[in-house]
Amino acid sequence: MTGGYLYHRRVADRAAANDARLDFVSVPERSFPASVAAGRGLLGRLRDADAILLDSIAAAFVGPWLPAKGLPPIVGMLHQPPGGIDHAGVRQYVQKVLDRRAYRYASKLLIASEDLADTLRASGMPADRLTVVAPGRDPADAPVAPQGDLRQGRRIAVLSVGNWVERKGLLDLLEAVAKLPPEAVTLHLVGDPNVDPEYAAKVSARLTRPDLDGRVKTHGLVSPAEVVGYYRSADVFALASLREPYGTVYSEAMAEGLPVVGWDAGNLPHLARDGVEGFAVPPGDVRGLTSALRTLAENEPRRREMAAAAKTRSESFPNWDDTARVLFTEIRAVVEETRT
Template identity: 30%
Template structure:
């Protein structure tokens, strides 16, 4: 039996795309007969307390020599010393969802520090697994990781039963993503401000605790715009409950500034939703023609135009819904993703 140690920061059940990817890959590897040993590293990453970082390093030092270890990039990128010590005795694999230094809202010093830290850490990894072609390019270009040391394992998408959509009065908009600045909710609110004459309501599903200051600023923005009663923050929901929000929506919109992949977009496609998206990174590659409208990065004018089109044109929504279902059929499922992950791991064993 193949044995893998999987190290992660924080709580594995955290309802975000990155943690969701981790959970699905772990479950898929176990279905393939792997024994996966979970290795929690503590909270606070990518800015952990010194004590947390020291304890995480001690945990890795306690793993058996020759073991194969995957470390989630949210932690790996700030553990260059631990990576240096581990690389000689472990098969060390980094899982990078997106470069830490590309997170929105970092100061210049924070971004520079994360860049140097992640570059040094990745230099000690035997292999790097990334979740999109865009991230693979960034890992190679930013950090100088050779292409042969990088494997792309796209997230899977669960197939869904198709529910036909038609006119139902008030248009139900849905966004899914943790409430942080990178998700661009402020941009979305600014775009919606010009569409008061349309009958719509926006539900936002995503954790509110990652950046309380961002949440407070968004509430203030809504109040200033007079849109408080047209937007509802639902908070984080359990993964098994998320599908219900997709099924009840008419249009999915996420005005991200950057995404390493954007699992919420493909989940929306699988539910037959027309999609409006924006941002750098992998977003443009994730959104298929016909099923989605890509609005560039931080362009509220394009966002407003796309929203108005789908708010006022039911025929267009129905055409995009059908195209979304066709596009979803071509997406890999989680069995495919786990199998590709297993092949990548097998290829880097000593």
């Protein structure tokens, strides 16, 4: 239910409209580095395709086995930099080496955001091999509205969508909310709490402290249609993430007319301008995060102005039809070039 997976599902849904078919082949679920050994067995299942779209979450698992004879051309699809964004230490170093090896054999690299493309260019990847194919801004059809008023008697309802992992910054967001007057904000957390049990335990413990009593509602993992319902029922979107290669949830929230609040990091500065479509606060500045939320809670004209600006700016972002069209056009060009 996270950005990269939904990206491919939505593109696959539009494959037929682009005279294509996208079949999924998954690496068996094994712990690293056993998953690398499993990657070798996938290659035989890929030989009949016209092209291989290699997602960055799986690149390291097939990297050691490339090049392999008889494979169709490879197109990389990068939602994260080499080494990933949720690992550290030896795991990150080894994955970075394997990712880079895999990308050497790709004819083209499709990149999910301008920020990630900038990172890759700075690391030495040739600019002429990179094409940005950003996610669509339209999250789902047929939204399902949540029950009741999300404000629950407070001035605004703030929505945060993200799994409970450290880089999503939930603890910082909770600290910021705790510093607000009790009547200011009801915070709604949508996302899977079971991805990182150690971090989730810290979040759960923070939620039990008296200064957040009744001010935060958790909803767990919900469907895309339900996420849209939360966007449409909230007043503000907030995500204190330090590393969002694209930040699909920011663009989705803006498309639904929500001002966004987060750290001035990752791709957020490419999506929303500080003080215009929301607030991009210096990373780690919890007081600044509190100040941003207080402004939106206490200054309704400013909040409405930012909401309208967010909606307008989002109209320049691609929708999923645009994304699919560019992606399949790039893949088709690689296939045709290989055949000539």
